[in-house]
Amino acid sequence: MHKNITPFKLIALLSAFLLNGFWAAAQVHDISKKYHKPTDAAVLKKLDQWQDLKFGLFMHWGTYSQWGVVESWSICPEDEGWTQRKGPYGATYNGYVKAYENLQTTFNPAKFDPDKWVKAAEHAGMKYVVFTTKHHDGFAMFDTKQSDYKITDAKTPFSTNPKANVTKEIFSAFKKKDFMIGAYFSKPDWHSKDYWWPYFPPKDRNVNYDPAKHPENWNKFKDFTYNQIQELMTGYGPVDILWLDGGWVRPKATIDTAVEWQRTIQFDQDIDMPKIVGMARKNQPGLIVVDRTVPGEFENYTTPEQEVPEKPLSYPWESCITMGNSWSYVPGDHYKSAHDIIGLLVKIVSRGGNLLMNIGPGPDGDWDPEAYKRLDAIGNWITINGEGIYNSRAVAPYGNGNVYYTKSKDKQIVYIYVLANDKTKAIPAEVNIDLPGINGVKKVTLLGAKQSLKWKKSATGITVANYATAYNKAGLLEAGCIKIEYK
CATH class of the missing domain: 3.20.20.80 (Glycosidases)
Structure with missing residues (x-):
């Protein structure tokens, strides 16, 4: 007042x-x-x-x-x-x-x-x-x-x-x-x-x-x-x-x-x-x-x-x-x-x-x-x-549930943002990532985390198996970002 x-x-x-x-x-x-x-x-x-x-x-x-x-x-x-x-x-x-x-x-x-x-x-x-x-x-x-x-x-x-x-x-x-x-x-x-x-x-x-x-x-x-x-x-x-x-x-x-x-x-x-x-x-x-x-x-x-x-x-x-x-x-x-x-x-x-x-x-x-x-x-x-976020452009499939995609404007990199649940702030134990048209994944990391991500190829892209563990260990909040570098 x-x-x-x-x-x-x-x-x-x-x-x-x-x-x-x-x-x-x-x-x-x-x-x-x-x-x-x-x-x-x-x-x-x-x-x-x-x-x-x-x-x-x-x-x-x-x-x-x-x-x-x-x-x-x-x-x-x-x-x-x-x-x-x-x-x-x-x-x-x-x-x-x-x-x-x-x-x-x-x-x-x-x-x-x-x-x-x-x-x-x-x-x-x-x-x-x-x-x-x-x-x-x-x-x-x-x-x-x-x-x-x-x-x-x-x-x-x-x-x-x-x-x-x-x-x-x-x-x-x-x-x-x-x-x-x-x-x-x-x-x-x-x-x-x-x-x-x-x-x-x-x-x-x-x-x-x-x-x-x-x-x-x-x-x-x-x-x-x-x-x-x-x-x-x-x-x-x-x-x-x-x-x-x-x-x-x-x-x-x-x-x-x-x-x-x-x-x-x-x-x-x-x-x-x-x-x-x-x-x-x-x-x-x-x-x-x-x-x-x-x-x-x-x-x-x-x-x-x-x-x-x-x-x-x-x-x-x-x-x-x-x-x-x-x-x-x-x-x-x-x-x-x-x-x-x-x-x-x-x-x-x-x-x-x-x-x-x-x-x-x-x-x-x-x-x-x-x-x-x-x-x-x-x-x-x-x-x-x-x-x-910066210098990025939209890339398919754009979003699925609480998972959202961006692509570097000038590099062979895709970023996957995984939002925590609105109410509970819970995050998924593993993340399935669709990568249409992208082959030859070179490296998968979680921004802000030192722990390596365990991932494997799936029918449509890759699956990150230890996402929640890496996210929590790094003390991340609100949303994590998986960085995928490819050929």
Whole structure:
């Protein structure tokens, strides 16, 4: 519990805790049905490098962390579980929005220390970071010149802090440790008078006027969006990924009416992505662009949300999943166990994807202590077992029960991950491993163990007879990794 919590804040926190089950679904996006492979050689090269990294850090952070409520969505006038407005300000929509936007005047995350985050993320084996420079509510976590609704404005108490431009500080701190840098940016901006024009009330998440009828407003919004992205592409050092959210801002021709939320898009919301990306890549050559859910040349990888595809996909992809129940900070949030996160990582990598794990910083500028505990445990595991995670690719049969397969990108090595039982943490005494198309096994070892493995050929591969003995003797936890070298 934080100091100086008003009665409303207390009500909001308790309500948020009860509602956080909805939040995980608040932005569920169906992944695009078609993938368009980039043709830019520099983009293809960076995509290949990104696919080698496997494990990234996502951070949703904004003024909303002070109330412990869902990021942005509580000001959206839709009657969904994740858009509810609680407490005395929730009696009227306009009153709530006014109070929400007034959070700018109390936002002072004095414990902000990105170097602390880098240390924990690096130990956990994370290799890239994606940070919310601006979410749908329009509050900029960077020093934009296009708006005063930002962390560096004089109305924000934290603006006097030497680290007030948190986006610049985060990018700089992580780049020093060779992380790939990703800028999350919301295409819709619910604070912009040229997106939600005050002449009309907002009706839902979409633009509240017809851009075709009022092109002057829409062109101003396009310029506003272009200029903010240009700021991020020119004033914040090397940026590797432009991660664009808010897929309802899209050309009308790309709407998929089979997807429920896309059926609410009434107007053409084309913001001229070719112009934006052309500028962005001129300043950041090879930039990976993720215009999520909008199939085409600007969705360089897809982003299944809060889920793991049941089978490998034929193109680059990344599951973005919360460490807790919520994308944003919630006091007392329930964090996934290290065992479950390791299991997610192994399953995702075995199917050829990356895991982008989200942690929401709190209003004081730090993570919940539980997040650090999880990262420490994951790091202890990955120090031993990371060899088969990084620079790997999917290989048949991918997975069978609690057994998952990866293959070295450039060596004749297959890695077999054997997850401990979710509840009992029990492991099998022996492991049957299918090796279709692989002959001439040279060596079989268990990462982190000194004891030799006893194995023999089977009809479809090999059987390791003393797996449990070797695993227990080495003091391994959560999941073991059998390394198979072949000719």
